[in-house]
Amino acid sequence: MNSTREFDLVLQGATGFTGQLAAEELALRAPKGFRWAVAGRDKVRTLALAQRFGVDAVIADAMDQAANDSLASRTQVVLTCAGPFSRYGKHLADACVKYSTHYADISGELPWIDGLIRNHHHTCVERGISMIPASGFDSVPSDLGFWELRQHVGAEIPIRGFFTIRGGFNGGTLHSGIALAEDLGAEALPRATQLAQCFAVPSLGKWATPFLMAPVNEDTVARSEAWRVAQEDADARHQPYLEYMLVRGRMRAKGVRFALRTMERMFASRFGRSMLQRFGPKPGQGPSEEDIRNGFARLDLLAGPLDAPVAQRSWNWEGDPSNRITVHCLVQTGLALASSEAKTAGVVTPSVGLGDALWQRLLQSGAVGAHHKNNGK
Template identity: 30%
Template sequence: MTAREHDVVVYGATGFVGKLLAEYLARHAPQGTRIALAGRSRSRLEQVRRGLPAPARDWPVIVADAADEDALRAMVTSTTVVATTVGPYLRYGLPLAKACAEAGTHYADLTGEILFVRKAIDDCDALAKASGARIVTACGYDSVPSDLAVHLLHQRAVHDAADGLLDTTLHARAKGGVSGGTVDSSRAQVDAVSTDRRAVKTLFDPYSLSPDRAAEPDLGKQRDPMAVFRDADTGDWVGPFVMASFNSRIVRRTNALRGHAYGRRFRYRELSAYGGGTQARVRATLFTTALGLAMKAMADPRSRPVFDRLAPSPGEGPGDKARRSGWFSMKVRTTTETGRRYLATVTAQGDPGYAATAVMLGEAALSLALDGDRLPDASGMLTPATAMGDALVERLRARDFTLRVEEIPGA
C-alpha cells in the first residue's frame, strides 16, 4: 500500500472527536506523514483545516458520505488507513468497514457498540482476511486500556512461567465528560434491541464477539456486576462500570483470536472503583443509581423525549479546560494458574473519552500506517492487542501513558 496517495484519512473530521483527532495528528504525526481529512461537506472540512496547526494547512480534503458507496470506495482505495469517528457505527459504520475490508485498507474506529462489532465480524472478517486488511474496532478508551492491560499481564505470566490467567478484574477510576456522540451510540443500541429481540442475546452473551462461540469454555455466567459492594481484595467500594459490557467482550475476543492463550479458565470483569470509607460508598451508590435511571429513561418511550432534551446533542462535548483536566487510571489484577498474582496499571492525563482517546486513536492509525513488520502477523476483524500489540504499547508510552505490570508481593 506504499503506492497509495495517503497514509491516513481522518473520516468524520468535522465532528467533535474528529477535530480532536485531526489536531492531534497535526501536532504529533511524524514529518512527511500523508494525511487527508474526509467527511460529507467540503466547506466544513476546509473550515476545520483552517483551524488546525500549521502542518495540516496543506492536507487534502475528501468528500464522502457514509451512504455513498462509490465515494467510500474511492476514499479507501486512496489510503493505507482510515481512522473513523463517524458514529453511531451501527447506523453509519458498516459500509465503510466493508469497503476497507474489500480494498485491503486498514481501519480503526472508536466504537463501543457490541451490536456493530458483531455485525462487522459477520460481514467483514472473511473479506479482510482475503485482502490482508486489519479492521480494528475499539481504538479509544473503549477498549485500548483494557485490552493492552491484559495483553501485558499475559506477557508477564509467560515470561515468569506462571501459566494461564484465572480471575482477572479491572478497577477503573476517571475524571471526564460525555459527548452527544457517545449518547447517540447508546441510543442506537437501545433502538436496535427494541426492533430485534435477537439483539438482546448478543448484548448479554459474554462471548458474543467470539470468532467461534461453540469453542468457548463453559465458565458459568459472567455477567457484569450491577450492584455496589466492597471488593474483598482491595477494600474499595466498587460498582458497575459503564463500559464493562463492551470492554470485557473485546478482551475475551482477543483471548479467542490468540487460541485462548490467556487460558481456558480465564474469567474477566470490569468495575468502577471509588476508594474506601463511607463517602466512597455514597459516591458509588449515587453514580450507580444515576446510571440505572439514565438507561431506563433512554429505553422507555415515555421518558425518552425528556432524556433526549437533557442529554448533549451530537457534536457537543466537554470544553477545552475540561478535556485538559481529565484523567483515567485502570488497575487490573489477575491470579495465574500457578498462584502468582500480578497488577497491570494503565493511566493517562486528559479526558479519557476525548483528549486521551484522540491520542489512542491517533497512535493506532499511525501504527497501522507506519509500523509495518513490527505489527503482529494478522488480518481480519481484530482487536487493538491482536492488530498492534507491543507496537501500540510503545507508542502510547512515548506519549506519557503509563502501561506497566508488577507482581503483587506475598502472592
C-alpha cells in the same frame, strides 16, 4: 500494503467533536512527510479544517457508497470518528475491505462490531487487512492492560479491572446509545448493572460498582482471549475478565449503581430517550477544553484474590477518557497501521491486531504511565 496510494491515512468524521481532536492529535504526532487528509460530509467545514492543518480534504457522505469507495481506494489506512457506527459505518467498512485498506474506529457498539466480524473477518484475513473497531477509550486501555498482566500471570488466574475516572460525556456518545436502542431495540444496549453488584476491594481500600462501558471492554478482552486460545494454550482454563468502576465507600458505590441503573432504564424507554435527547448534550457537543485537560482514567488490574492479589498493575491514562484518551489511542493505532506494524489480519482487537507496537507507542507518547506491583509475579 500499497504505499503508492495518495495518502497514508484519511480521518473520516473529522468535523465532529472527537474527530477534530483526532485531527489535532494527528497534526501533532504524524512523522515528517506523513501524507494524511481529513474527511467529512460537509464540504465547507471539511475544507476549513483541512486548511487549518495544511492537509487535503476528502468529501464523502457516509451514506454514499461510491464516495466511500473512492476514499478507501486513495489511502493505506482509514480512521473514523463518524458515529453512530451502526448508522454511518457500513459503506466505509465495506469500501475498506473492497480496496484492502486498514481500518480502525472508536465504536463501542457491540452489534456493529459483531456485524464487522460476521461480514468481513474472513476476507480481511485473506487480504492481509487489519480492521480494529473499539480503538478508543473503549477498549484500548482494558484490552492492552489485561494482555500485559495476563502475560505475567498466565491464563488461569482471574484478572479484574477497576477504573477510577474523571471525565465528561459527548453528545455523539449519547446519540449513539439512543440510535442503538431505536434501530435494534433496547436489548442491544450493554447493561452493566444487570451483571454487577457493589463490593469491597480490600487491597485497593475502595469499593467496586458497575461501570457503564464494562460490557464492551469485557467483550473486547474476551475476543482477544478467544483468539489466544486458538493460537496457543488451548488446554488452559481461561478466566473471564470482569470490569468495574472504583469509588471511595459503600454508600457512594450504591449511589453510582443507582444512577447508572436509572440511566439504563431511560435508554430502554421511549420517553426516557426523548428526555435524554432533549436535556442531554447534542451531537457535536462535548466537555470544555479545561475538563478535557483535567480528566483522567486510572485502571487498576488485580490478578487473583481481591484481598491478596498475586500481581497488580495500575495504569494512569492522561486526559478526558471519551476525548483525550480516545484520540491518543485512535491516532497511535492509525500511525502503527500506516507503518505496517499490524501483526494480525482480520477483524481483530487492539491487542491482537497491534499488541506491543501499540503499547510502546502509547507509553512513549506519554498517553499512559505505569505503576507495577508484582507480588512475586
